[in-house]
Amino acid sequence: MTDIAITKKDLIGLHPRDIRALIRARRWTGPSEGQARGYAQANLVVLRRDAAFDFLLFCLRNRKPCPIVEVTDPGSPIVTQVADSADLRTDLARYCVYENGELAAEPEDITEYWRDDLVGFLIGCSYSFEEAMVQANIPLRHLDEDKIVSLYTTNVPCLPAGRFSGPMVVSMRPVKREQMVRAVQVTSRFPDTHGAPVHIGDPAAIGVDLDDVVFGSDRVEVKADEVPLFWGCGCTPQAVAIASKVDFMITHKAGHLFMTDVLSEEIAAL
Amino acid sequence: MTDIAITKKDLIGLHPRDIRALIRARRWTGPSEGQARGYAQANLVVLRRDAAFDFLLFCLRNRKPCPIVEVTDPGSPIVTQVADSADLRTDLARYCVYENGELAAEPEDITEYWRDDLVGFLIGCSYSFEEAMVQANIPLRHLDEDKIVSLYTTNVPCLPAGRFSGPMVVSMRPVKREQMVRAVQVTSRFPDTHGAPVHIGDPAAIGVDLDDVVFGSDRVEVKADEVPLFWGCGCTPQAVAIASKVDFMITHKAGHLFMTDVLSEEIAAL
Secondary structure, eight states: OOSSOOOGGGGTTOOHHHHHHHHHTTSOOSOOTTSSTTEEEEEEEEEEHHHHHHHHHHHHHTTTTOOEEEEOOTTOOEEOSSSSSEETTTSSSOEEEEETTEEEEOOSOOGGGOOTTEEEEEEEOTHHHHHHHHHTTOOOHHHHTTOOOEEEEEEEEOOOBTTBOOEEEEEEEEEEGGGHHHHHHHHHTOGGGTOSOSEESOGGGGTOOTTOOOTTOOOOOOOTTEEEEEEEOTHHHHHHHHHTTOSEEEEEOTTOOEEEEEEGGGSOOO | OOSSOOOGGGGTTOOHHHHHHHHHTTSOOSOOTTSSTTEEEEEEEEEEHHHHHHHHHHHHHTTTTOOEEEEOOTTOOEEOSSSSSEETTTSSSOEEEEETTEEEEOOSOOGGGOOTTEEEEEEEOTHHHHHHHHHTTOOOHHHHTTOOOEEEEEEEEOOOBTTBOOEEEEEEEEEEGGGHHHHHHHHHTOGGGTOSOSEESOGGGGTOOTTOOOTTOOOOOOOTTEEEEEEEOTHHHHHHHHHTTOSEEEEEOTTOOEEEEEEGGGSOOO
């Protein structure tokens, strides 16, 4: 590949390791959705060691929104289980740095922010089961309309752990009533990427107004023959960490996830 | 129930909460296998807070042998998720206390050993999927012969985490060749209690000699029309913690597991 500008089209068919190399060289810094199709992507949270145990407990106690994919050794930015020696400092396209719960910077590389006491958490992303839904012929409106999946803050409290507590964030996808059972079955196969829905059918029952999307996500229509299905969302742990005003945290920037070398089907439950 | 001696037979049909109450009153201190049928049981590991993060990482990186069921808040012996306010200090029949990797005591109650910096880990136990196998008409020889399931130390290294490293311990059950597929399917439904086999058919390939059982477990015959199936075992994290000579650890005594209020079918994957 020459040094001319790379477009999303150029990435089609590339292995995640090759896309990570392009990102590391800052030749591609765009969003990750639709790339390396079939491979699992993951949300990133980086915290100091002294907050890491509580955060790990929080994730374990709230597995639907916070399925843990990999945790690095304290001080190490190197991913060893779900990718071939990927470096969390350079291999994501964009990052957000938070200090005391406030956004402090949006760097393209976090090498200068890395410290000996940081721990990297990779948390499952629903892109994985969306691929499986599309394969099962369940259309996804936000994909068809090129939008960001609708996200909502619920009134369902997560189980707290140490300093971390707060409500569950969910994603919503409208599904035709006759495809509802299949949608439950298909997503149940992916517990490491949020798994089965946490709620079906009545937004008000979980404190959701379908007009009030959060985190800059998009509304989509729910048609008369459709039912809204809600899944736990990987934004939950980030939202909770921000709300707890943890002194230092780095995350990926929304939409710019970490690309693993693991096929979603490799980590499916059955 | 009067104060006369309680036998195993008296426990038939009791809810786990009632058996835990009998244990707490020291009216029953026998093994837990076969009790509160249908309810999940769990291995116990208690460690100091400063070893807890590494241990949690170890379990997360080795989910087949070390599926985490619940972790208590540091300092708290109270189980809040999988049982109704059970107390880890009194609600198991027997315990082992280890100091620097050596067995130091075998108390019936650990109230006097509890400290403000201890963390309790409950780790899934294969009793859960054995019940499902029996329901699926897959006979289990060790149960038929009233033996302890055969355990082996393999040459398969676990993924290390901090001070914790070592080989995977497995349990082995002989299954008729024509029931092998069904055995894989049935146990795959229980990822929180070791899930699908980690190896099928060739003991030598994982460094196992079927005569060399460990941890005081029993040998059983593997007949000509049977195949040995191996599952990750909840003894692994204990064995690894002992081998790492962690300065302080409490575990349940083999066979005397913690009884949860959760039906195995409630936590089945599908």
